[in-house]
Structure formats: C-alpha cells, structure tokens
Amino acid sequence: MKKRVVMIALCVLTVLALAIGLTGCKASKQTAKLLEGTDDRNPVTVVDYAQAINGYNVNSIDGTGVLSVSKVNSGLVTYGLYATKSQTFVSGNTPYIKVADGIYYGSVAGTDGKTTYNYYGSKAELIASVKTPARYNGETGELLFDDGKVYALDADGNGVTYSVNADYQPLTHRGAFLELEDYDIAFGSAGGAYLYVYDKEGGLIRIVDVAAMAEAEVGMDDFTMWSVKNYLYIQYAYRVHQESNKYDFIDASSGVESRYRLVTKRYDVKKDKVKGMNFDYLVDRVQAISTEYATLEVQKIGSKKYLGAQVFLQTFNEKLKVYVDLQELLPGAQFLAVDGSYVLVGNGAETKVYGDKKELSNFIENSYISYVGNGLFASDNGVYFNEKKEVVFRLTSEMTNARVSDNGILYYRKTEEVTQPDTSVVRETYLYARNLRTGAESKEKFAAVNGGYYLSVTASGGYKLTDGTSDTVIFSDVNLSSTAMVAETSGDVTVLTVTGADGAEMHYIVSRG
Numbered sequence: 001m002k003k004r005v006v007m008i009a010l011c012v013l014t015v016l017a018l019a020i021g022l023t024g025c026k027a028s029k030q031t032a033k034l035l036e037g038t039d040d041r042n043p044v045t046v047v048d049y050a051q052a053i054n055g056y057n058v059n060s061i062d063g064t065g066v067l068s069v070s071k072v073n074s075g076l077v078t079y080g081l082y083a084t085k086s087q088t089f090v091s092g093n094t095p096y097i098k099v100a101d102g103i104y105y106g107s108v109a110g111t112d113g114k115t116t117y118n119y120y121g122s123k124a125e126l127i128a129s130v131k132t133p134a135r136y137n138g139e140t141g142e143l144l145f146d147d148g149k150v151y152a153l154d155a156d157g158n159g160v161t162y163s164v165n166a167d168y169q170p171l172t173h174r175g176a177f178l179e180l181e182d183y184d185i186a187f188g189s190a191g192g193a194y195l196y197v198y199d200k201e202g203g204l205i206r207i208v209d210v211a212a213m214a215e216a217e218v219g220m221d222d223f224t225m226w227s228v229k230n231y232l233y234i235q236y237a238y239r240v241h242q243e244s245n246k247y248d249f250i251d252a253s254s255g256v257e258s259r260y261r262l263v264t265k266r267y268d269v270k271k272d273k274v275k276g277m278n279f280d281y282l283v284d285r286v287q288a289i290s291t292e293y294a295t296l297e298v299q300k301i302g303s304k305k306y307l308g309a310q311v312f313l314q315t316f317n318e319k320l321k322v323y324v325d326l327q328e329l330l331p332g333a334q335f336l337a338v339d340g341s342y343v344l345v346g347n348g349a350e351t352k353v354y355g356d357k358k359e360l361s362n363f364i365e366n367s368y369i370s371y372v373g374n375g376l377f378a379s380d381n382g383v384y385f386n387e388k389k390e391v392v393f394r395l396t397s398e399m400t401n402a403r404v405s406d407n408g409i410l411y412y413r414k415t416e417e418v419t420q421p422d423t424s425v426v427r428e429t430y431l432y433a434r435n436l437r438t439g440a441e442s443k444e445k446f447a448a449v450n451g452g453y454y455l456s457v458t459a460s461g462g463y464k465l466t467d468g469t470s471d472t473v474i475f476s477d478v479n480l481s482s483t484a485m486v487a488e489t490s491g492d493v494t495v496l497t498v499t500g501a502d503g504a505e506m507h508y509i510v511s512r513g
Helices: 024-034 212-213
Strands: 045-049 059-060 065-075 075-084 090-092 099-101 103-108 115-120 126-130 135-137 143-145 149-155 159-162 178-179 183-187 194-199 204-209 223-230 231-240 247-251 258-267 273-276 283-290 294-300 312-314 335-338 343-345 349-357 359-362 369-373 376-379 383-385 391-394 399-404 409-419 425-437 441-450 454-457 463-467 472-478 487-490 493-499 506-510
Touching: 024 343, 045 472, 059 399, 126 159, 149 258, 178 223, 194 212, 204 212, 212 231, 223 283, 223 294, 231 283, 258 487, 283 335, 312 335, 343 369, 349 369, 454 493, 463 493, 472 506
Parallel strands: none
Antiparallel strands: 045 506, 059 065, 065 075, 075 090, 099 103, 103 115, 115 126, 135 143, 143 149, 149 159, 178 183, 183 194, 194 204, 223 231, 231 258, 247 258, 258 273, 283 294, 294 312, 335 343, 343 349, 349 359, 369 376, 376 383, 383 391, 399 409, 409 425, 425 441, 441 454, 454 463, 463 472, 487 493, 493 506
C-alpha cells in the first residue's frame, strides 16, 4: 500500500482552479450545502511606505512581518528591525539575531566587561534587557528568562510578556493550526506527536498525545487527520499477517494481496472523549475542511473487503456520513472548489459552475476552469467568461504576464508597433488594465513586472506601481533612478524595494489579510 502524505488543511480551499459537476434541481440544492461553513473572506490590502528604512538593505522578512535590515555608511554598519504591523523601527550598531519569528536579540558590551542582551518582539519593542541569555523553547514558542518572565506570541503574531507571578498560559504553539468551530489546534512532533488545544482567545486548554487519542496498539508511522465542527478525526492502517482473520481491507494494487487493519477515531474536543468509528473508506489525502464538512480523497472498501483502485473525492459530515454525494452527482468527480459565492465541480472532462442555488454554466468543452473573482471564470488557455458562459476576453500569444485582480481587472503586457511623427516605426511595450465586466481599458508604458506587481510610466513621466492581485496603486508619479524592482514575501506581507531618484533604496510594505 502506498504511503500517504499527512495533510492538515486550515480552511476551505480558495484556489479555485478545480472542478466537480452536478445535475438538476436536487444537485443545485446540494451545492448550496457546500457553501455552509466556508470562509468568504475579502482580504484587505494595506500599503505602508517604510520611510524609516530608506537606504537600508532588507536582509530578511519573517512570518510575523518583521524586517531585518542593515546599511553601510563611511565603513560603519547600522543594523535595524522594522515591524510592518506596528510600523516601528529600532536600530543599533550590532546585529539583531533572530531567535524565532517575532523574537530577536542584540548584544551590547558594557564598560564593566559584561554583555547586556536586549530582546525585541514582533512589534520591534524592547521586551527585556538581561545579563544572561534567555532560553527559547521551540516546541511551545516560549522565551524563558531567569527572573521567571515568559515571552510568547499569540495566534496573530502579537507578543505578550508574563511575569513569574502571573497565571501564565502560553498563547500559541509553533506549528500549523487546524481551525474548529470553538477551538484552534496546533500540532507538535518533538519527542512524539502532540496536539495543542486552544480556545478562540488563544488560551491553552490541554495537550493531547496523538497515539493515546488514537488508542493505537501499534506504531503510527503514517496517519491522516482532519476535522469537522468540534471533532478531530485520525485514521491509520497497519498490515497484519496474510492468514489473519482480523482485517478490514485487502490491498491488491501491487499484484499481491495484503491484509490491513483500518483504525478511524473521532476525538470530541469539547468533551475530551475518543470514539471508534466505522468508516469504509481509506483516506488518501485531506483536500479541504470547513466547519460543516470535510472534503477527502478516498478509496472505497468494497465487495469482500477489497480496496477499490479508484481514488475519488467525497465530502463527509461529523458522523462520517456522506455530506454531499459528489460521486452520485458526477461519477468520477475529482475536484471541488468553493469560495463562499460559487461552487465549481467537475471530473476533468467538464466543469459546472453553481451559484445562488442554481446552475450558472456548464463548460463541457473545457476541462480546466478556474474562478478568478467578481463572477468571472477563466480557462487554462486564457479565455475569460462570465456566469452565462459568454466570452468577455481572449488573451493572445503576444499578451504576457497576465493576472486578474480580485475585482475583475485583467492586467497584461503587450508590445506594439507605434508610428512616430516622422513616420518611423518603433516597438513599445505597454501595460494594459482591462475591466472584464465593462470592457473599459487603459494602458501605460510598461516598465517592469515582478510576480503580480507592475511598474509603469504615467503620463507625467513618473512611475506607478500597481498590485495586480488587489488592483491597488502602491505609489504613483514617483521618480525612480532604475526600473529594477525586488519583491520579498513572507505570509501575508510583501516588501517591495525600488531605487529612488537619489539612488537610495525605498521600501513599500503590502499586507493582505
């Protein structure tokens, strides 16, 4: 049996280049159920001109949005930390050493020969000045000082300092979060596999041993975990002797029949209780999770306990019953995409789009359709449609670096022949911005592109920088000495670096979330 990859999905997929198809009125009502418990977020884009670090080189950006910077002036090096969330800056003449995301320290030698260690948090704030280095617990994300104070980060990356006399509970654990209705779950593996259960305020409720939760009688080298509502599920399989009568399925995929026991447990997080579940599916991969259902890639255990060869997509509720039968709606369904307004379903040969409890489109001739926002869809060959399947625009081979923003603005680069006043012909490259809904279009002279960020020249001769994902103008009519542009991203934060007219580096922070 092939080894399965453990995947803990944090929220319903919003990458909508996926598909699964449904038919009839009943199907429309079923697709409406798929919208329940999904995350219909509209990310807000915030732009910060980090003037405090003009002229500095950005050395790194961490997961909390803290930049480590430095610059050289007359042979002297100045170091700094810039916190993008609070827009605060601290600098000094010694390097700032990263302990973990959102935790740094700098050491300063005193006249008495002793070193002072200054610790800074995710807001570039001084949290402690000590003579003895603090101890960092990477498993819990805690920074421990000799005087009993503890520094930790909450789920939003904001630092909190506790004194030894406080009723301390760590607010976070270093690891991926699994979001339930009323709880957040983090996973740790140092010295074993553990679940850290937090309430929505970030308070630690309990630490759970995964093997104990699963009531494992054998080692779990490979297991799968998912959640629905306030329940966690864990499944693992292990091979038994060929002659054993205690088995749950037979895998004959290798040409040799092998017998396996299949264990599926449900952990009630609220009651702190574990229950064995009957589940006739082997979960190959967790594709997505909402609070109402899980979308799993599974193999069915069928006649005479033989494991089905086909891996297909199915949705399940908290009782591990089929939530919406994707295979009944479309045999061979392989993909599902939900964004809070639309459901895209398909099997690789066709794609259907549902919204407002009714079928909007059936893209039979297109096997790969993605939702690009604002009620617009795209095929993999650059054709854009509305909900009525009407073609609103087609990219051609000379249109490159295309991207559609959240509000339906298509950005692309195109080189054209332009006749000059003296009748000579030159080739110019333009950045086009086209509203796919209205057809309105504008163009400016193209300067540079990096990922989804476009640099163009305005009518006044200055430069404009646009975020093609959110259709946000980061700056306009700014004089630059170079069209070079660097984009560094960590999490929801991107640092864009350009060179100003004076030759000094300028930094713009783009935050989405």
